[in-house]
Amino acid sequence: MDDNSDPEIVGGGGGDVSGGQIPNMDNIMSFATTHQPPEIEKEYSNWENIVLAYQSLGVVYGDLGTSPVNVFSATRFTNLREDDLLGTLSLIIWTLTLLVLIKYVFIVMHANDHGEGGTFALYSYIRRHVNFTTNFTIRNARVDSDGPSSTRVKGFLERSTCAQNFLTLVVLLGTCMVIGDGALTPATCVLSALQGIQSRSSKITQEHVVWISVVLLVILFLFQSHGTSKVSFLFSPVMLLWFASNVSIGVYNIIKYNPSILKAISPHYIVKFFMANTPTAWDLLGTVFLSITGAEAMFADMGHFNKRGIQLAFSFVVYPSLIVAYAGQTAYLLKHPEDIVDAYYSSVPNPVYWPMFVISTLAAVVASQSMISACFSIVKQSLVLDCFPRVSIIHTSSEHQGQVYCPEINYILLLLTVGLVVGFKGGVELANAYGVVVIWVMIITTSLTSLVMLVIWRMNAVVVLGFFVPYVVMEGAFMTSLLQKIPQGGWVPFAISALFMIVMLSWTYGRSKKTTYEAENKMSMTELDDALTGSNGFCRTPGVCFFFTDLVHGIPPIIRHYIQHTNSAREIMVLVTIRTMLVKTVTPTERLHVGKLGRQGVYRCSIRIGYKDAEDMKGAEYADTIVAKLVELIDDPNEVQKIQSANKKRGFAFVTGRTILKANKKSGILARFTIDYLYRFLQKNSRPALSTLQTPSQATMQVGMLYEI
16 A cells, blocks of 8 residues: 555445446445445433543543643732622523533534544534535535525535635644643643642642653653543542532632632623723733633543533533632632632642642643643544644544554653743743633634534524624633733644644645646546556566555556566455544445456455454455455456456565655745655654554565656
């Protein structure tokens, strides 16, 4: 297989292609890639949903759940008054309610793609219903839209290449921002929790806190390889204890200091606060936003569990716990406003301070998990769209296809996180950077969800505007406040995001150029037949050759290159294409689809495997199965004898391809730099397309070809 070939993951399902006649190869490949029923989302019992909700506490809600540690201490209030605290609490309550509970839990989570969430899942969902003309390889499952507004918007997207490219760039940007936040969240959460110990001992310096944080973070990242289920098994009890402890302390503080504090539910306190302190209130928005960082990870982590489980966990555990925790802190601060610089730990009663410090430190470690898991999920989704260099994706569960682990991304995040902790040492710059890019991810999510409502759900334009306008206004207000933090450290996640953006754009550009080259230079059936019957000493040697390619329609130019330079070919050539499906396993009867290609002993085989099936071609067993399938489908006795004779005489040979891109002289400076340096570097260091394919080394040959684009 061309080690830079085009991956395509499509829905599972099947049916067998068999019968007395040789099937048309176009029909075979069309059946194998586009005519499969969509995967039906698994139905879970109530008990299974409750178990998944419990497990999600340790993976999904760490970041969001530990926000009470940071928010009030970051407000930097001076001359604190009661109305300031009530206005802040009211703002936190309504931010959690409108932006997380209503938007994410009850609306956005319905816009998932086969149970996957995040910006790339939204994009993939749209791509399956809108015919894009850009060079991405995901299958477009066309769905007719009857609504007039939907038809206009869909038609505009299908006609406008500029709109398609802009949408793609926005999605890539949102994805890179989530990865950037994935490096920042672990650093900030762990440091914030450990810094509480300094208030109890002057002997513990910031340097000590930094190196303890590094040790905890290294342990956390090393533990990722055990998979989501084992991580959640260890972390979920910690988060359940965290939420229960915060509710208990919150109720205690409310009863002791101000039982009427929940009157802040009334939004008139927000209006009153803004009217009295407009500049201060506007600056406060950026701080209040810290109370919902992690909501974007909740959506991105959806594939690790399921929609219902995450909804149950937030609605009945996380949301009420956070409201009570913030209300308890506010009640305490009304009596002790001078303690706002260390609001969380100051509000903890002395007898339980040390137990809560231990719990909060463990919870901070768990808080890092949500963004780490989210990064694994979005990288997996970007690989489906071929927008990211190939990395290892390990499915850690046979029950939930969304539970994945990516070693390369894990160690990149580890290096970035440790670098941020050691570099900034928990200074104000790191705190200012926390959450700055998240608001942009939320705005992108709002826009993509609105597009889903209009194009796919076919909702009335007035209803869509009723969702889009209020949320863009609210999130825009938070965004303008957070922009003030960019010079004071907020540039950090943007810098990390820019690095990943360069990687993704370079890879996407190179892949699109490669796809265009292959489409323009692929062999025709006539050319293939003529090449195999050529003169000048052309030789057809006995045996069967399996040539791996990912070009679904047509014959890749590397076949022409191979024939021209070897001046020979096996009597039987089988072009093999392997497809990974969105199902755990594919039954043996549905796995192989074969047919004849041309007139000169050339055949094509599509192998469909599930994400937990092994891609193992080692030995003759699998190859024998393909040959047996060919014999079964061919009626011509002479042709059958030819296949069997070729197999017996020389056995099997396996050929894989490797293509290298080079920009031609007509290309601009930027294009040449991207192709010849950036893309080639990524190409050399990315995982081969079939790195798990184990072919016999003594019978395997690799053919290289230069694509001058």
